Structures are given as C-alpha cells and as structure tokens.
Amino acid sequence: MKHWRNPTLLAAALTLLAGCTTNPYTGEREAGKAGIYGGVGAVTGAVIGAATSSKKDRAKGALIGAAVGGAAGGGYGYYVDTQEAKLRQTLQGTGVQVQRNGDELKLIMPGNITFASNSADVSSGFYPTLNSLVLVFKEFDKNGIDIVGHTDSTGSLALNQDLSNRRAQSVAAYLSGNGVAPARISAYGAGPNQPIASNANEAGRAQNRRVEINLRPL
Template identity: 45%
Template sequence: MKLRTTTILAASGLMILGACADPSMTGTGMSGTTGMSRTQQGALAGAAAGAIYGATRDSDRNNEGRDAARGAIVGGIAGAIAGNILDRQAAALQQSISNPNVQIVNHGSYLQVVMPEGILFATNSAAVSGPAQSDLYAVARNLNQYPNSRVEVIGHTDNTGSAAYNLDLSQRRAQSVAGILAAAGVSQGRLSATGRGLTQPVASNATEAGRAQNRRVEIIIRPTQ
C-alpha cells in the first residue's frame, strides 16, 4: 500500500509539474523517453524521491500520507527546476561549441561533454591545440553563466603503452583542460582534474577506431542546487 501510494503521488507530481514545463524544450536532452523533456523527467524523479523521503521522515506515522504528498510536491518542483536548467544549459552549450565532434550528453542529473583526443592534443602531448582552446573557452563561458555546479575533468586513453604511462598522460591532459577553464574564469573551487588512463574504455581497443574513441577528455557538470 505504501509503495502504491508513493507511486501515485509521484505520478501526480509529474502531471502537475509537467504542465508547467517549457514546451519548446520537449525533445531536448532526451534519453530514450519519447515526448518527455528533462524538466518532466526531473519532476517525476523528484516527486518519487520526495514522497519516499516525506513518508520515511514521519515521526508518528499518523500523517504519513500527508507527509508523502508534501515530499512529492517539494521534490517534484526541485526536480523540475533542475531538469529545466540542464535542458537549457545543454542547448546553450550545443550552440556555442563549433566543433561537431564534441559530444554533449544530458544524463538527466548531470551533463557530459566528451572531447576526443584528436581535437585536443597531438600524439603523446598534453598541450591543448589552439582551435580546441576556443571551444574550451565557450564551455567556460557556459559554466560561468550556470554557476551552481561542480565540474569534473576526466582524462582517458587507449591501451597503447604501459598502464603507468597512460595514467600519467591522462592526468596531465585533464589538468591542462581544467587549467584552461580556470584561466577563462571558472572558479578553481568548482574544478577537479582526474586521470583514469586506460581503465574506462568506451569502445574496443582491438581496432584503431575503437582506440580513437577511448582517447578522450570528459567534462562532467553536476548541479549543486
């Protein structure tokens, strides 16, 4: 019964808050959910989480349904706001980055900017190329426009060479990218730089095409409010 009540409340939160979503954003930042924007997805997730939280926080169990309903409303509003902000930030990023090989993925709770090695660095180098710096400055402007987030810069390599070498190279590359973002005005308190080396491939290292996909820097943007 409690699970059923929570589900109904979450769905109600989506219906109410979804009506307030910006219709122009429907279809932006989608992840396999036809016709549902991140604003609406955020409302649903927030309503569900808020309902569960509200129910579990009830101290005397006498008003559990009321507390769950309040939690669903508050959580749904917060989720809708966060989803709408990510929708808009992703759209702004897409418009400001000139290189079509840069991927911007809206995961609902965070944004992922994927920059292939080929547009950032020469082979075995951690010096960012001139054209790529322009796109990083565009990312920095976007981050300053949406300041309520923390930013993780993560370097990745393929499996060519030793694990130790690749780990060091990926760390230096992440630091180079983070350094440009900082130089462009992003607060260093928001930034972190990490090298993962060859440990997190997204494609097979058995082919050159796969290795090229694995050589990348990811900029993860996680909202803090």
C-alpha cells in the first residue's frame, strides 16, 4: 500500500470518484452514474499506470493512468446517461418502461400495446413507438440490442415458447428492416420462464406478457 501514500495521487483519484455530471436532458446533477464510471476508471488506470512505471516515475505514471482511465470510464457512463434521458423523453406516454441497471438499459413493452392476443404481428398502433426507437438506436449505436419475448403461463409451454420467440423476432425484423444494423441485434423467446409478477391472477399475467429490449455495451 506504500505506493498510494502520494497525496497528489490520492487527491486526484478521490476527486474523480466524487465527480458529478449534469445530465443535458434532465438538468440534474448525477453523482452515481458517469461520476462513478470515471472514478472506477481513474482508480483502475492509476493502478495500471503505477505498476507499469519505473520506481521513480511511479507516481507520475499513476496520475497519467488515472486521467486516461477516468476519461474512458466517465465517457461511457455519460453516453449511457444521455441515451437513457433521450429514451425517457422519446417514450414518455407510450406505455414503454425504461429501467437502468449499471451500464445496461432495459425497455419493457407490455404485450397489450405491442401485439394482438395470440399474435406475433406488431400492432399497427405501436409502429410510431418502434419508429422512435429506430431513430434513437441509430443515434446511439454503441449498444447491442437483445430482444426477449415473454408470455404468461396460460396454455402449453411449447405454444408459449413459440409465441414469445416469434414476437421477439418480429420486433427484431422491424428494427433491422428500418436501418438498425442486424449485427447489433439478437432475439429469442423466454416463454413463461421469467415472470415479473404472479400468474395466479389476470393483473399479474398481463404484466408477464411483454417484450423486453436490453441495451448493453458492444
């Protein structure tokens, strides 16, 4: 631990860890996203910089590593911040939920607004929402797009598995058919195997009938 006694190095790392950014869409100060990404990157970069430098240049190497690592980490965190804000703005009032977990974003599209009952054909009323997503996905093109279909437990497992897969494939086909790079997209059905609510009542089953789009770093 003696390599971390340099007060300048500690100050730089702690400053980056405590850093806050302003979301350009919401105007809020956010310390828990890009600031954390930058801080983690800074500490990682500092460790690598110190380890790869000669003894006399170890502090200097750590500071350079902290700066480079902080910029890289904070850059992706800020990218996700802006993408999340754009999605929330674009999808407001559509019924599609936006959830964030670390550096991954999830869009939850309820089955009642995406597909007719027992159908894998996208509802015509949902096309405007998908068109908006196409524009966002083209603007923010550093994400993989994992599309997962889900059903409730009513009916046979084989039927639900097939329906969920065809629904996921329908959304994927629409996105790729409108200019989103197919290499970014994967699609599969989970059937009734990943419920988010109880299948014992209609309200829960309605929540389980959904399509999710998971956005992850490429």
